[in-house]
Amino acid sequence: MRHPIRATTLGAALIALAAACSDSTGGGGGTPPDQLTYLRLPPTAPPLCADSTGGWAVKDPNGQDFEIALVFPESGNLADCTGGSTEDFLRLKIEKLALLRYPNGNLVSNGDSVFISVKWVGADSILFDLEPSGLTFDPAKPADLKIEYDELNDDLDGDGDTDAEDADIEQQIDIWRQAKPGDPFVKVGTGKIEDQNEIEAKLLGFSRYAIAY
Numbered sequence: 150m151r152h153p154i155r156a157t158t159l160g161a162a163l164i165a166l167a168a169a170c171s172d173s174t175g176g177g178g179g180t181p182p183d184q185l186t187y188l189r190l191p192p193t194a195p196p197l198c199a200d201s202t203g204g205w206a207v208k209d210p211n212g213q214d215f216e217i218a219l220v221f222p223e224s225g226n227l228a229d230c231t232g233g234s235t236e237d238f239l240r241l242k243i244e245k246l247a248l249l250r251y252p253n254g255n256l257v258s259n260g261d262s263v264f265i266s267v268k269w270v271g272a273d274s275i276l277f278d279l280e281p282s283g284l285t286f287d288p289a290k291p292a293d294l295k296i297e298y299d300e301l302n303d304d305l306d307g308d309g310d311t312d313a314e315d316a317d318i319e320q321q322i323d324i325w326r327q328a329k330p331g332d333p334f335v336k337v338g339t340g341k342i343e344d345q346n347e348i349e350a351k352l353l354g355f356s357r358y359a360i361a362y
Contacts (some may be wrong), residue, residue, distance in 0.1 A: 198230035203217065210245065216247070222234075223236050235328050239277060240295045243265065284341070288353060294352050296348050306318055324337045
C-alpha cells in the first residue's frame, strides 16, 4: 500500500473504538510464545529498504510530531528506496507532547529528547522491537503503531491459496506485546481495516510486538 495510508470512515471508527481499550503495558499472565501462531511474510515478499530505523523524538509544545517507518520498495527493487515509491510495513507516530517517563521512571521534561528506534526481528514473522523498552507515554496521547500485512496477499495461513480459513484468521489476529524475549505475550487490543490489510494499536509504552493469533 502506498504512503500516505488511506482510511475509510468505518475503519477509522473501528480503530477509535478498539484504541479505547488498548493497553500496551500488558499485565497479568499472558500466552506462552509457542502457543501463538504468527503471521509470516511469504518468500515472494520484497526485501525491506532497511530492517531498522530510528530518530530523536523531542517533547516540545512548539515542536513537531515524531514519525518513523519501515518500508518496502514498491517495485521490489532496493534502488527505489531512495526517491522511489514505497509501501509501509510499520509506521510509528508519537505526538510532540506524548513522552511521559524515561525507562528509569523520571519524567520527560519539555525540551528533552529520546532516541526512538524500531527493528524487525522476526525473520519471516511480523515481529518488532521498539526501543527504549520501558519508555512510557501520556495516556491521553498514546503512540500510534500501524502495521500492514498487504504482502501476504490475503493468504494469511501461508498455504498458497485464499479461502475461508484466511478470513477466519483475519478475525482472530491482534497485535501482541512481549516484555522481553521468552516472556509470555499479552494481547494489546487493536483496530483493523481489513480491506486495507492494516492493523493499528495505541501504545502506552515500548517492548516487543507481533501480529499473531
